[in-house]
Amino acid sequence: MLNKVDVLNAILNIKDPDLDKTIAELNAVKDVNIDGNTIKVYVELVQPIFTVYNQISNEINSAITNLYPSVEVEVNFTERMYDLSKRKVLKQVKNIIAVASGKGGVGKSSIAANLAGALSLTGAKVGVLDGDVYGPSQPTMFGLSEQPFEVVEMPDGTTMAFPLEKYGIKVASMGMILQKNEAAIVRGPLLAGYFSMLFEQLEWGELDYLIFDLPPGTGDVQLTLTQKIPLTGAIIVTTPQEIAVADVRRSIAMFRKVNVEILGVIENMSYFIPPDAPDKKYYIFGEGGGRRVSEELGVDFLGEVPFEILTRESNDSGMPVVLREDAHNQRKVFNDLVEKINKKIRLRNFKILQLPVMKISI
Ligand SMILES: Nc1ncnc2c1ncn2[C@@H]1O[C@H](COP(=O)(O)OP(=O)(O)O)[C@@H](O)[C@H]1O
Numbered sequence: 164m165l166n167k168v169d170v171l172n173a174i175l176n177i178k179d180p181d182l183d184k185t186i187a188e189l190n191a192v193k194d195v196n197i198d199g200n201t202i203k204v205y206v207e208l209v210q211p212i213f214t215v216y217n218q219i220s221n222e223i224n225s226a227i228t229n230l231y232p233s234v235e236v237e238v239n240f241t242e243r244m245y246d247l248s249k250r251k252v253l254k255q256v257k258n259i260i261a262v263a264s265g266k267g268g269v270g271k272s273s274i275a276a277n278l279a280g281a282l283s284l285t286g287a288k289v290g291v292l293d294g295d296v297y298g299p300s301q302p303t304m305f306g307l308s309e310q311p312f313e314v315v316e317m318p319d320g321t322t323m324a325f326p327l328e329k330y331g332i333k334v335a336s337m338g339m340i341l342q343k344n345e346a347a348i349v350r351g352p353l354l355a356g357y358f359s360m361l362f363e364q365l366e367w368g369e370l371d372y373l374i375f376d377l378p379p380g381t382g383d384v385q386l387t388l389t390q391k392i393p394l395t396g397a398i399i400v401t402t403p404q405e406i407a408v409a410d411v412r413r414s415i416a417m418f419r420k421v422n423v424e425i426l427g428v429i430e431n432m433s434y435f436i437p438p439d440a441p442d443k444k445y446y447i448f449g450e451g452g453g454r455r456v457s458e459e460l461g462v463d464f465l466g467e468v469p470f471e472i473l474t475r476e477s478n479d480s481g482m483p484v485v486l487r488e489d490a491h492n493q494r495k496v497f498n499d500l501v502e503k504i505n506k507k508i509r510l511r512n513f514k515i516l517q518l519p520v521m522k523i524s525i
């Protein structure tokens with residue numbers, strides 16, 4: 164006879180690998196249902212679940228089939244998340260990640276596009292917002308023309324605009340509301356006003372992640388933006404050339420000022436992989452700079468991204484390199500980054516879920 168208590172005992176010590184707690188401690192098992200020869204387990208995990216649910220599902224499966232070798236096991240997952248409805252903007256976006264850099268040209272947009280691609284490959288719903296008014300690059304990286312938004316008048320008189328979509332990823336840029344000649348004259352406070360409009364009127368629908376490609380730098384515009392948007396966390400991109408300690412320090416100071424968690428530093432263009440010798444790595448600008456800077460400044464180092472011709476070609480031709488099935492190296496690099504980022508986000512979301520209900524918006 165199949166027995167619910169035995170099933171529970173067999174699975175309750177399985178751990179959530181990110182939170183390092185058992186599913187019993189997390190009160191994650193919502194129900195066990197025995198239906199003939201099928202055992203159905205209902206599990207609720209702290210959101211986002213995409214990089215952990217396969218592993219947990221496999222462990223539950225083998226624990227139960229060890230106990231009852233001939234049963235069918237079905238594991239169903241739901242997400243546990245704090246209340247987003249009190250937010251002023253982006254109420255349907257579960258995680259908002261800012262990608263920032265002290266300087267332009269370090270590959271911030273390339274990293275943002277590929278993180279979006281890698282996240283979407285895990286099954287998540289993803290959007291990318293390009294905040295660089297003077298040099299937007301997400302439309303190019305996703306092969307979309309800089310066409311203006313389709314603006315729709317709603318029955319209540321307000322207007323809504325809709326992002327474009329490519330490869331299942333939603334993409335929007337400031338350039339889509341500003342004409343080229345306008346962009347050059349829109350600065351400072353006026354720009355912040357445009358962004359507010361963008362956040363209030365742009366209809367993303369439900370998203371697991373919004374990647375926000377911030378304008379480069381750490382000035383007033385960036386500060387205002389990070390204050391206005393309910394950011395989950397920030398990623399700082401640097402290159403080894405500059406060993407840009409001062410730049411990274413400024414970015415960190417900016418996010419700390421507005422209490423945004425720094426998820427970590429990504430070093431881009433760390434080493435060169437020659438296309439004719441793909442197992443070689445040339446650390447042209449020296450090795451380990453990003454890691455040292457991160458340690459010095461007390462933030463996590465998330466990883467190194469190689470400098471590669473395929474990446475540059477893919478960026479220019481309108482498809483983030485990780486979406487190419489033959490881009491094995493790049494997929495591995497970005498999957499590792501996504502796992503680390505998700506772990507930090509899940510730990511953060513778990514901490515917030517433990518807090519007594521708060522009045523501030525998050
Ligand atoms: N890892 C990389 N390998 C090859 N080319 C890259 C890499 N990262 C960025 N690039 C290229 O470098 C240029 C600048 O990158 P971009 O992402 O636009 O920088 P930023 O947004 O910081 O100004 C672009 O042509 C981009 O395709």
Ligand SMILES: [Mg+2]
Nearest residue numbers: 271272295300
């Ligand atoms: Mg850019």
